[in-house]
Amino acid sequence: MMKPSEFRQIVREGGHTGPTAGICPGYAQANLVILPRELAYDFLLFAQRNPKSCPILEVSDTGSRYLKEIAPGADIAKDIPRYRIYEHGVMTGEYTDVSAFWRDDLVSFLIGCSFSFEGELMEADVSVRHIEEGRNVPMYITNIPCQPAGVFQGNMVVSMRPLPYDQIVKSVLVTGSMPKVHGAPVHIGEPAAIGIRDIHTPDFGDSVTIRPGEVPVFWPCGVTPQAVLMASKPAFAITHAPGHMLVTDVKNVNLKY
Numbered sequence: 001m002m003k004p005s006e007f008r009q010i011v012r013e014g015g016h017t018g019p020t021a022g023i024c025p026g027y028a029q030a031n032l033v034i035l036p037r038e039l040a041y042d043f044l045l046f047a048q049r050n051p052k053s054c055p056i057l058e059v060s061d062t063g064s065r066y067l068k069e070i071a072p073g074a075d076i077a078k079d080i081p082r083y084r085i086y087e088h089g090v091m092t093g094e095y096t097d098v099s100a101f102w103r104d105d106l107v108s109f110l111i112g113c114s115f116s117f118e119g120e121l122m123e124a125d126v127s128v129r130h131i132e133e134g135r136n137v138p139m140y141i142t143n144i145p146c147q148p149a150g151v152f153q154g155n156m157v158v159s160m161r162p163l164p165y166d167q168i169v170k171s172v173l174v175t176g177s178m179p180k181v182h183g184a185p186v187h188i189g190e191p192a193a194i195g196i197r198d199i200h201t202p203d204f205g206d207s208v209t210i211r212p213g214e215v216p217v218f219w220p221c222g223v224t225p226q227a228v229l230m231a232s233k234p235a236f237a238i239t240h241a242p243g244h245m246l247v248t249d250v251k252n253v254n255l256k257y
Contacts, residue, residue, distance in 0.1 A: 001025075004071065004247045008079040017081045017096050019136045019243035025119045028181065028252050029245035030057050030070060031111040031222030032080060033229075034238035037062050040107040042150025046228070047109065049147035053156050053224035055180045057248070060108035065099070067110070070248040075099075076108045082241035084226070089233030091226075098238050106238075111222040112181035113245050114159050116252050120174050126167045129208045136243035137161070138202035140218075141227050143195030144186065154231035157203070158186060158194070158218040162210040171217060180255040187218040194218065203227075204242035 004024050010016050020029055035043055040062075047054035058069045060076065067074045077099040085093045085101060095101075114137070118128045130137045137159045144156040163171055168188060176184035191199045199216055200207050204223055210216060223242045240246070 004249050007247050008071065008074055011081050012075060012078045014096060020081060020245045020247055021115050021118065021137060021243065022131045024247050026251055028057070028070070028116040028248045028250040028255055029113040030248055031113050031225070032076065032083075032238070032240040032246060033109045033111065033225045034076070034106050035109070035234065036103070036236060037105045037107055039151065039234055042152055043109060043225075046146070046149035046152040047111070049149050050224070051179070052182060052186065052220040053146060054222065055112035055182065056109060057112055057180065057250070058110040062107050063104040065102060067108075070110060070250050071246060072249065074246065076246070077102055080240050080244060080246050082244040084239045084241050086226070086229045086234075086237040086239065088235055089230045094241055101238065110246065111225070112255070113222050114182045114219050115245060116181040116255060117175045117178045119252055120178065121171060124170055124174050126171050126174065127163065129162055130206065133208055135206035135208055137205050138208055139204035139221050139223050139242055140191075140196045141203045146224065146228065151234065152228050152232045154224070154228035155195075156186070157221040157224040157227050159205075159221040160199070160202070160216050160218050162208065162214040163217050164214050168215060168217060175219065177256045178252070181252075182220045182222070185217050185219050189215055191216060
């Protein structure tokens with residue numbers, strides 16, 4: 001059990017570059033979107049119109065790499081295990097440090113992450129398969145449209161956790177109490193109903209085992225902005241790599257109603 005600040009220091013020094021599911025149990029994790037200031041208002045409006053996919057935890061000052069609220073002193077250019085650069089909607093590279101790309105006009109958006117409610121699920125004896133199997137959570141681009149705002153438009157991304165029938169109601173109640181980290185599922189059951197053709201081939205993350213008698217359960221996902229970037233094609237953006245989150249100093253219990 002290390003403190004989030006200790007883990008972020010390890011990340012900053014290059015000691016952890018993998019996914020963060022299960023890291024620092026009890027503490028919230030956050031997705032990242034970094035955009036030029038000229039697009040920041042449009043994205044803030046997009047997040048406000050799509051709170052299930054994009055629950056905002058903090059917005060940085062323009063040009064500042066350092067957070068003040070959810071992880072005071074965190075360097076947003078170094079303290080996430082892996083980043084992606086998008087140019088005109090195309091992912092042009094993955095990096096463990098994006099300080100070389102930093103500009104004085106950049107604004108960082110930190111968005112709630114479903115990894116934050118997984119500790120609560122496990123406390124309630126609800127299985128979390130990707131943690132059990134040591135994999136990244138499977139994520140899928142759906143046919144569920146987001147509400148557009150300014151230049152931003154696209155479809156929702158969901159994360160999936162397979163559950164036996166007798167754990168589904170409990171999972172809905174547990175996660176529904178945490179709207180700042182996506183809240184309750186948006187879909188339970190047939191993947192094709194939300195545009196997923198092959199449940200075993202996620203668009204992001206890793207495939208996990210779905211056992212006989214289990215049902216796929218889908219939650220809104222903070223990777224939605226990356227699907228939106230691919231659809232909207234802004235000239236430049238930085239994000240986290242899916243599953244590689246910022247571990248914050250905020251306890252999950254403080255993100256409940």
